[in-house]
Amino acid sequence: MSSFADRRATVLERLEDGVMIVPAATHALRNNDTEYQYRQSSDFYYLTGFTEPEAVLVLAPHRAAERATLFLRARDRAAEIWNGRRLGVEAAAEALGVDAAYPIEELAQRLPDALAGTRRAFVRLGDDERFDRTFFHALGAARTKTRRTGYAPDTFVDPATILHELRLIKDAHEIETMRRAAGITRLGHLAGMRATHPGLTEYELEAIIEHAYRVNGAQDTAYSSIVAGGDNATILHYNTNRETLRAGELVLVDSAAELDLYASDVTRTWPVDGRFTAEQRAVYEIVLAAQKAAIAEVRPGAHVRSAHEAALRVLTAGLLDLGLLTGSLDDALEKERYKEFYMHGTGHWIGLDVHDVGSYTLRDGETKRPLEPGMVVTVEPGLYVQRDAAVAEHFRGIGVRIEDDVLCGPAGPDILSDGIPKEIDELEAIVGSAAAAHAP
Ligand code: GLY
Ligand code: MN
Numbered sequence: 001m002s003s004f005a006d007r008r009a010t011v012l013e014r015l016e017d018g019v020m021i022v023p024a025a026t027h028a029l030r031n032n033d034t035e036y037q038y039r040q041s042s043d044f045y046y047l048t049g050f051t052e053p054e055a056v057l058v059l060a061p062h063r064a065a066e067r068a069t070l071f072l073r074a075r076d077r078a079a080e081i082w083n084g085r086r087l088g089v090e091a092a093a094e095a096l097g098v099d100a101a102y103p104i105e106e107l108a109q110r111l112p113d114a115l116a117g118t119r120r121a122f123v124r125l126g127d128d129e130r131f132d133r134t135f136f137h138a139l140g141a142a143r144t145k146t147r148r149t150g151y152a153p154d155t156f157v158d159p160a161t162i163l164h165e166l167r168l169i170k171d172a173h174e175i176e177t178m179r180r181a182a183g184i185t186r187l188g189h190l191a192g193m194r195a196t197h198p199g200l201t202e203y204e205l206e207a208i209i210e211h212a213y214r215v216n217g218a219q220d221t222a223y224s225s226i227v228a229g230g231d232n233a234t235i236l237h238y239n240t241n242r243e244t245l246r247a248g249e250l251v252l253v254d255s256a257a258e259l260d261l262y263a264s265d266v267t268r269t270w271p272v273d274g275r276f277t278a279e280q281r282a283v284y285e286i287v288l289a290a291q292k293a294a295i296a297e298v299r300p301g302a303h304v305r306s307a308h309e310a311a312l313r314v315l316t317a318g319l320l321d322l323g324l325l326t327g328s329l330d331d332a333l334e335k336e337r338y339k340e341f342y343m344h345g346t347g348h349w350i351g352l353d354v355h356d357v358g359s360y361t362l363r364d365g366e367t368k369r370p371l372e373p374g375m376v377v378t379v380e381p382g383l384y385v386q387r388d389a390a391v392a393e394h395f396r397g398i399g400v401r402i403e404d405d406v407l408c409g410p411a412g413p414d415i416l417s418d419g420i421p422k423e424i425d426e427l428e429a430i431v432g433s434a435a436a437a438h439a440p
């Protein structure tokens with residue numbers, strides 16, 4: 001796809017007198033000799049569209065030819081029988097649109113030529129010792145080559161300074177992919193809502209939701225699903241998902257599909273038996289109102305913090321109304337007394353990574369970054385009443401979060417994850433509608 005070539009062209013231009021080296025992700029061991037499923041590095045994918053491991057992209061604008069060079073695994077009949085097909089060196093240049101392709105084993109020998117004659121190397125060190133060693137050896141060789149007749153890099157810059165700024169603004173194809181990912185997530189949440197009933201386990205509900213992602217075209221989940229019944233919902237990163245759902249409790253589901261390496265990130269909270277209690281309803285209505293107020297802040301010129309501040313006002317006012325906090329709104333906001341019930345931020349960038357890259361401040365590190373069309377954020381307020389909180393008993397153990405993915409459009413918010421029920425009457429109508437056969 002030409003967008004990968006366009007991105008490389010943009011980076012080549014921004015590198016000026018530099019060279020950029022971006023490695024593919026390494027394999028991650030799960031236990032003993034068993035690996036996690038391989039997932040390409042988002043930076044590497046963004047520039048290549050290539051999903052194989054053991055590859056390195058070198059962008060060298062100072063070179064006449066071979067400005068974009070890919071090092072990758074050579075074809076190998078035996079290895080491909082055991083572990084899967086490879087694109088191979090011969091097909092790579094044409095398939096991926098790079099200027100040249102070489103076997104990965106030649107990286108050490110060829111990298112010095114790419115480094116020689118440049119002042120700056122854009123390279124991320126410290127992630128992978130094997131890659132670091134290859135780079136340092138090549139740097140030493142480039143210095144030797146150029147001792148009297150030129151120069152080798154003496155400045156090392158994180159590629160994030162270029163790549164992550166680019167990744168922050170999504171192009172039309174990325175937005176379309178993210179909208180499709182969120183659409184698949186919608187089907188998973190709908191299936192989960194319909195199938196929920198007391199006695200279902202958290203992991204069964206997880207399987208029902210993730211099954212819907214897979215059969216609707218998603219290759220993976222964007223992160224480990226959180227399926228948290230009852231007071232498990234007050235544990236922010238709960239994902240053991242081992243318990244049984246009970247009547248009278250809520251279930252919080254933070255789960256979403258990944259499509260073509262693009263994430264969605266959605267949370268819904270619904271009653272296990274299809275009916276909110278008065279206290280659950282009261283808490284839920286506050287979170288929903290806070291989410292709507294925060295979503296309205298996703299517009300050009302506002303910043304992520306504006307959404308957080310809008311959510312905080314509604315949540316804190318609601319906590320005061322319910323008697324979970326006392327005193328004045330201004331005092332509760334100023335002293336951050338809401339933190340007992342709302343202890344996380346209201347959103348983050350989302351894209352190839354669920355917690356996507358890109359700075360939240362401008363270059364001075366202080367000024368909050370204004371939102372621009374093409375940025376995508378999550379909006380995910382919640383309220384969490386711990387089971388030992390010093391509040392009226394019926395509120396204890398209630399955890400509610402509502403999360404959507406919102407594109408900053410030219411005229412304001414565009415909810416990519418639209419159409420996933422979140423109004424109370426919608427939820428009460430759908431929950432359990434496909435579960436009658438299982439009901440006790
Ligand atoms: N699912 C991760 C998050 O909401 O940030
Ligand atoms: Mn989430």
Ligand code: MN
Nearest residue numbers: 265378380403
């Ligand atoms: Mn999130």
